[in-house]
Amino acid sequence: MIEAGSLIRSLSGRPAARNFHTFVINEIGLGIVTGKFPVGSILASDAVMMESYGVSRTVLREALKTLEAKGLVEARPKVGTRVSPTSRWSLFDPQVLSWHYYAKPDRRFYESLFDVRRALETRAAALAAQRRTAENIRVMKYWLHQMDSAGGDLENHGIAALEIHRAVADTSGNAILRSVTGIVELTLALALRQVGKTGAEAYLQASLETLTALVTAIGDSDSAGAGMIVEQVIDLDEACVVAALS
Structure with missing residues (x-):
């Protein structure tokens, strides 16, 4: 494991x-x-x-x-x-996915990762907005605070962002949708690696802002808004990963 x-x-x-x-x-x-x-x-x-x-x-x-x-x-x-x-290969296995972080960049594989992440996370966010509790929102806001307090540290920012994604998946109440966590972590790590080379300030700020908007939409029980905002979160990571291929 x-x-x-x-x-x-x-x-x-x-x-x-x-x-x-x-x-x-x-x-x-x-x-x-x-x-x-x-x-x-x-x-x-x-x-x-x-x-x-x-x-x-x-x-x-x-x-x-x-x-x-x-x-x-x-x-x-x-x-x-x-x-x-x-x-x-069991590509939903978090360990198998993690080994791809060290593999030669593969555009088709990266596109596949984001296709699956987009399909699963948008549904998870919509369900989370319908099923969230006050405790779910408290946990998400705690990790938003950790992101805001990371002070530009990529690892701390990334861990906090991942925990928000995990909380959204858990809040969805769908055990199958929780399987997206490994894909989220790999794509997030790939994005962080790229911004670490090119300058992270703009990415970190945009990441915090979009995830804050996502948590707000979920807290407001806005399923449509949550789905649209999580697309923006994913687009942000995908743009960074694609930039590494150019």
């Missing part, structure tokens, strides 16, 4: 693995997503990987089972462990 927000917290560098099992999953999974281990290739033998990663056979096998459950590899007797086609 990957903790929500861990990708944004790693903007200053790749996160350290918590244990050997996590380490092996990250190394192989990242290698697959970034193309170090190409689709269709056969991974090294157990003996070679055990030596390379410094782990026992048990740890290696458990890691490979986890990667197989995510659709990244397939183990076959007398053949070995083959890297699966991308069509089989």
Whole structure:
């Protein structure tokens, strides 16, 4: 499992693995997503990987089972462990998504991310406006305050923004819509990475203003307004990510 927000917290560098099992999953999974281990290739033998990663056979096998459950590899007797086609990858899995942060920029993939985010988040925002409670709005306003207090720190701003998106998804009351969190975090991290290179002040201010408007619309039970405003939030992140491709 990957903790929500861990990708944004790693903007200053790749996160350290918590244990050997996590380490092996990250190394192989990242290698697959970034193309170090190409689709269709056969991974090294157990003996070679055990030596390379410094782990026992048990740890290696458990890691490979986890990667197989995510659709990244397939183990076959007398053949070995083959890297699966991308069509089989579990792209709603937050960990699989997080590895794409380190992959070569891919316009078509980025467009797909924003297509899905737009479809799910606009619906989540509309439902949140219908179902919100005073406590839901209190939580969102708390994170707005954290954004406002971030003082230009990209990671703190990003974590607070992500928490608002998570709160909106939770408030929607639709468990399926909550699955958008991993996509939100990846696209948000990609946007923050870009503005960190080009100047973040205008983005951070626009992000705070649009999310404040979103929380206000949800608090006012304005479903149509909430849906329109979340589109603006997404457009802001997409513009930053697309700028990185030019």
